[in-house]
Structures are given as C-alpha cells and as structure tokens.
Amino acid sequence: MQEILVKIVDVHKTYHPEAGPVEVLRGANLNVCSGQSVAIIGPSGCGKSTLLNLIAGLHKPDRGRIEINGQNLIEMSDKEMENFRATKIGIVFQHHHLLMQCTAIENVLLPTLPLSMNTKEAFNRASELLERVGLSSRAHHFPSQLSGGEQHRVAIARALINHPTLLLADEPTGFLEPSMGKEIVKLLASNRDYTLITVTHADYVAGAMDATFSLEGGKINALNHK
Ligand SMILES: Nc1ncnc2c1ncn2[C@@H]1O[C@H](COP(=O)(O)OP(=O)(O)O)[C@@H](O)[C@H]1O
Ligand SMILES: [Mg+2]
Numbered sequence: 001m002q003e004i005l006v007k008i009v010d011v012h013k014t015y016h017p018e019a020g021p022v023e024v025l026r027g028a029n030l031n032v033c034s035g036q037s038v039a040i041i042g043p044s045g046c047g048k049s050t051l052l053n054l055i056a057g058l059h060k061p062d063r064g065r066i067e068i069n070g071q072n073l074i075e076m077s078d079k080e081m082e083n084f085r086a087t088k089i090g091i092v093f094q095h096h097h098l099l100m101q102c103t104a105i106e107n108v109l110l111p112t113l114p115l116s117m118n119t120k121e122a123f124n125r126a127s128e129l130l131e132r133v134g135l136s137s138r139a140h141h142f143p144s145q146l147s148g149g150e151q152h153r154v155a156i157a158r159a160l161i162n163h164p165t166l167l168l169a170d171e172p173t174g175f176l177e178p179s180m181g182k183e184i185v186k187l188l189a190s191n192r193d194y195t196l197i198t199v200t201h202a203d204y205v206a207g208a209m210d211a212t213f214s215l216e217g218g219k220i221n222a223l224n225h226k
Contacts, residue, residue: 002033005166005195006055008220011064013050024050025061026218037189037196039206041223042215048199049094051215052170055197056091057081068166086114090159090194094171096151098143098158105130105139108157115162122161129157133187149180156187160194169198173205181205 013025024047032038042048053059054066057073066073068088076084085091098107108126117125130139133153135146143151152172159167169188173181181202188196189208198205199215206212212224 004031005034006032007067009065011061013061028220030220037209039209039212040199040215046215049170052168052199088165090164090167092155092159092169094174096155100143103140104154107154108161111161129160133157164194167194167196171200173202
C-alpha cells in the first residue's frame with residue numbers, strides 16, 4: 001500500500017463578500033497517494049481553484065485538516081508555509097503569471113532565487129526543463145514572443161525547477177484548444193517524479209490521470225480509478 005502524500009479531512013471554506021456568504025467547500029475529503037496523478041473535475045464556480053489554493057497553503061480552511069507528508073498546513077506559520085511551498089510544491093496557475101519583462105529561462109529560474117541553489121546548477125536545470133517542454137530554442141524569448149501553449153509550457157518548467165514533491169495545476173488546459181490541451185496534460189502526467197493534482201472542467205484531462213474525482217456541492221467524490 002502506497003503512502004498518502006495529501007490528506008484532506010472535512011474541509012470547509014466559505015467566502016464572506018458584502019453581498020452575502022458563499023459556501024464553497026462543505027466537508028471535502030480526499031487522499032492522494034505518493035506518486036499518483038489525480039484530476040478533480042467540476043463546472044466553473046464549483047470551488048476547484050479554492051481547493052487548490054488551500055492545498056497550496058495560499059489560503060486557510062475555516063474547518064478541517066490538510067496534511068501534506070504528515071504535516072498539517074494549518075499549524076504552520078506563514079514563514080514555515082512559504083518555505084514549505086517554495087521547496088515542496090510547484091504550482092501551474094490557470095493564468096500562468098509569467099513575468100513579461102523576463103525571458104523564458106529567466107521566468108523558469110525565478111523560484112530558485114529564494115533558495116541557495118548554485119547558479120550554474122540552477123541554469124542547467126532550467127535549460128533541461130525547457131528542453132523537456134520542447135522550448136530549448138525559445139529560452140531567450142520573452143513571453144509576448146511565445147504562443148499561449150508555449151507560455152503554458154514555460155509555466156510548467158517554472159513549477160518544476162525546485163524539484164517539487166507535489167505539482168498542483170489549475171485548469172492547465174484552460175484557454176487552449178483541445179489538441180494543445182492534450183499535449184500539455186501529457187507533458188504534466190508523463191515521466192513524473194512528483195505527485196500531480198490537477199483541477200479542471202475539461203473531461204478529457206481525466207483520461208491521462210490515475211484517478212478522477214468530482215467536486216460537487218462542496219464535496220469530493222471518487223469517479224474512476226485505473
Ligand atoms: N475571494 C472571493 N470572495 C468571494 N467569493 C469568491 C471568492 N473567490 C471565489 N469565490 C466564489 O466561490 C465560488 C468558487 O470559486 P472558485 O474556487 O474560483 O471556482 P472554480 O475554480 O471551480 O471556478 C464561486 O462562486 C466564486 O464566485
Ligand atoms: Mg478556477
């Protein structure tokens with residue numbers, strides 16, 4: 001039996017905008033084993049980004065527990081969480097958030113800045129990752145000189161630079177046409193040395209993952225296990 005890397009127990013989250021509360025998660029539970037790839041599927045507005053941001057420790061749940069590798073995120077100080085995220089978690093955001101004034105390779109190198117990675121080692125790792133995502137020849141191009149799919153691939157390389165244990169991907173195929181989306185998903189799911197959790201509204205993403213869950217009514221339900 002494989003060990004559990006991510007454990008979500010009875011997680012609740014409600015937003016409180018002026019117009020009235022929005023109850024998003026209502027007792028969500030999920031176990032993700034080390035090395036597994038998982039898709040969580042649900043329509044727009046069901047709480048996918050909320051869930052991913054909680055797993056990333058970017059926000060805190062109102063109730064419940066989120067453990068990664070046995071560590072309860074809620075008990076960590078902001079500084080501890082920041083350090084944990086920098087060293088253990090890679091995030092591919094839906095709107096990739098590349099810095100437009102930096103080249104592709106500079107964007108990939110950004111997460112290494114707070115860590116004490118040797119400069120040459122970091123540069124070699126960044127070059128390797130750009131090669132892996134098929135962008136060796138575009139390393140010194142700016143994001144504005146790359147297509148949407150290429151920018152996405154730079155964001156994937158950036159999320160992997162610090163050797164994360166856990167990769168979180170929010171709608172990795174969001175604005176891409178299905179053929180490009182499928183390529184991106186293949187890239188995320190194949191040759192992995194990380195555990196992968198992706199949230200998406202695109203059904204076809206599920207096919208590339210080991211297990212699929214739905215997020216509905218604030219709860220997570222198992223759909224399919226390979
Ligand atoms: N900061 C916020 N304040 C108030 N409501 C929010 C906030 N963030 C998200 N929501 C609401 O919570 C619900 C879930 O949002 P989200 O997690 O972004 O869904 P998804 O990623 O599945 O589209 C939506 O109804 C959204 O409008
Ligand atoms: Mg979202």
